[in-house]
Amino acid sequence: MSTSDIQHPELAGVDVAGMNRASFILRGALATGAAYGAAAVAPFVSDAFAASGATDIDILNFALTLEHLETDFYKVKGKTVGLSGAAKALASTIGDQEAEHVAALTRAINAAGGKPVKKPMFAFPVRDSASFLKLAYVLENTGVGAYNGAGPSLMNKQYLAAAGSIVQVEARHAASIALLTGMPITPSGAFDKPLTKSQVLAKAGPLIKM
């Protein structure tokens, strides 16, 4: 594809190391978001889990990987880009909440008899406050799409309720960053899900790299 097709080039620069399925699907989700926008992430993730016959623990581990990524982004990378004022305060609050998501998902996976994925190594292509906030916005929107896409594949209603509780907070993060940066509050319009699901999937499928 030509570079003019790229919606969120900054996402393509996010590096997730890790050889497990959760990391593979997260890399695919990021690549999909980079190429087709964060709105394409929900159907990609939905299809990835539906096609692979994922268990609830697989999905929770995917969510955990995503939350590790976000926590690392705010709590480690966020300290190196010279944030100040409202941006610094917001990043600090969001980082703490992402860390709570990590802790809760880890406990849930353990309680279900699963093995929580290890925190992978991440690399983020940001240098300053502006590029950090831009990527923060895109990552939060990717997170919304990822949870919304994975939600219907969860068999256990308690996990679904927990995922719903978390995704609502991710959406609130996205809106907060939107207000701070002047980005759209509802980038996908009235629904956090594209209507042309099958078309997007047909395009996004080849982007999964194993």
Added chain:
Amino acid sequence: MPSIQANAERPPEPGLVEQLARDDVERKKFLRMAGRRMGAGVAAGGLAAFIAACGSSSSSSSQSTAAGAGASSSATSTSANAANVSGDLAIVNYALTLEYLEAQFYAKVGKSGLFHGKTLSVLKSFGMEEAEHVAALKKAATSLGTPAKEPVGKFPLKSAAQVAKLAGAVENLGASAYLGQAGNIQSKDILAAALAIHTIEARHAATLNTLLKLSPTPDGAFAKPMTMAQVLKVVKPFIA
């Protein structure tokens, strides 16, 4: 911090969720405000049917959050599918009713002359999105059965500050309402649609909270659900 288990657990009885809702300062304020306009805690006539209908699906899965209102339900396994459809229809019609009210509210706010400039355009765009939710839910309800009739809303529009507060309360309530139903929806398609709307309500709520200088995440890292009965109780004073 709640464990995810505790957080995910469907409340065994309405009392627990009420307790959780009480922890939320903003919601508390709104409930108190709404309470002043409320008489007895009886659901509005036209909405009572939703609660009752929702209860009919509670036997097929985990406890329905509205199970208290549907204690008489006793769907057998042979009618489980029909019960699922009627349960989903009840939830879709419940969401449709809330979205009707939100859309009406924003339409009135847009014409009130209380807002200008960027704030007005944000409120108008939210209203347009609620109208899209109405259209989508009406379509979904029609595919399942009979869609709920549009209620006639009544909203106090006194000052910009009061209306902004009400808008924030409405959106936070909407987000809690969708979250409260996620585990009750049987159809994956309806669930996907509800999730897609849920996070829009969350974005609206966070925006209004920020404008009101409140926390965009009033529940902290884990958003709290509200049951159908709780939500309808709050909404009742706004239905003519």
